[in-house]
Amino acid sequence: MSNIELYQYLPKLPDNALQEFTEWCVLEQAKAAGLEFTPDQTKLKNLESADYLKQLIDQFMKVKPDPIRAGLVAVIAGQQSDKHNLSGLPAIVDFVALYVKYLIPKDGTDPAEAESILNKAAQHQYEQLAEIAKKHGVSL
Numbered sequence: 001m002s003n004i005e006l007y008q009y010l011p012k013l014p015d016n017a018l019q020e021f022t023e024w025c026v027l028e029q030a031k032a033a034g035l036e037f038t039p040d041q042t043k044l045k046n047l048e049s050a051d052y053l054k055q056l057i058d059q060f061m062k063v064k065p066d067p068i069r070a071g072l073v074a075v076i077a078g079q080q081s082d083k084h085n086l087s088g089l090p091a092i093v094d095f096v097a098l099y100v101k102y103l104i105p106k107d108g109t110d111p112a113e114a115e116s117i118l119n120k121a122a123q124h125q126y127e128q129l130a131e132i133a134k135k136h137g138v139s140l
Helices: 013-028 031-032 049-062 066-084 088-103 111-135
Strands: none
Touching: 013 031, 013 088, 013 111, 031 066, 031 088, 031 111, 049 088, 066 088, 088 111
């Protein structure tokens, strides 16, 4: 599966599944992009899913080992996410998933290699989302 569009599944998921997928994206998958992120748990304590996600993403977006690259990736992810016409939490999760996916290819890779890396990252995201969805009783 080369061009997996996760955004179509996100509105089907409950908030706690979206939260779990976002946590996986920013805590686990982001490591492939060289980002080590440890959230400030004191700011996340006792928050509802929507507020929790906003706070988690706000903290994550401040981690920029290469600010120029991170800024460019944010613009690309934002433009693509806008085209998906999602709203609420699914829109936020869509942006973060795209942002993390596009951060993964390292500088210096050729276009074919970068495309292969993006396809693998997208497949990995889909597999994780499907697993989380299943755990929450949602079939993709």
